[in-house]
Amino acid sequence: MSWKRVCSASEVAEKSLKQFDVEGVPVLIANLGDEFRAYPPLCPHMEERLEESGICEAGVLTCSKHLWQWDMRTGEMRGEAEKPLLLYEVKQDNGDVLVNIEKELEYEYDEETDDDDDSFWD
Numbered sequence: 245m246s247w248k249r250v251c252s253a254s255e256v257a258e259k260s261l262k263q264f265d266v267e268g269v270p271v272l273i274a275n276l277g278d279e280f281r282a283y284p285p286l287c288p289h290m291e292e293r294l295e296e297s298g299i300c301e302a303g304v305l306t307c308s309k310h311l312w313q314w315d316m317r318t319g320e321m322r323g324e325a326e327k328p329l330l331l332y333e334v335k336q337d338n339g340d341v342l343v344n345i346e347k348e349l350e351y352e353y354d355e356e357t358d359d360d361d362d363s364f365w366d
């Protein structure tokens with residue numbers, strides 16, 4: 245277990261997302277108003293940067309690329325999403341946001357299947 249300071253709480257506006265680098269590990273911090281959450285920074289669908297494609301509304305995060313959605317507190321899937329969000333443990337201390345990083349969390353992405361589609365006609 246390794247708690248790392250990511251930022252001060254005031255650096256992330258309410259209902260928004262901001263990406264930070266924590267000793268080489270990219271972390272996306274979300275400010276839900278009463279709490280913070282921390283996720284890997286890329287959409288689990290197609291590696292979009294959620295800092296740019298993500299929309300926070302009513303506790304739901306929506307990736308504007310293909311509208312996958314998640315419960316921001318739990319990471320559970322909503323609507324079109326096919327993979328849950330991964331979360332780092334977060335706590336606040338003296339106005340700072342700290343994240344427990346044991347190892348970098350990353351999604352597994354499917355291989356491109358275009359080549360397979362072409363070979364169907366060979």
Ligand code: FES
Pocket residue numbers: 287288289290291292297307308309310311312
């Ligand atoms: S890249 Fe985020 S929903 Fe497709």
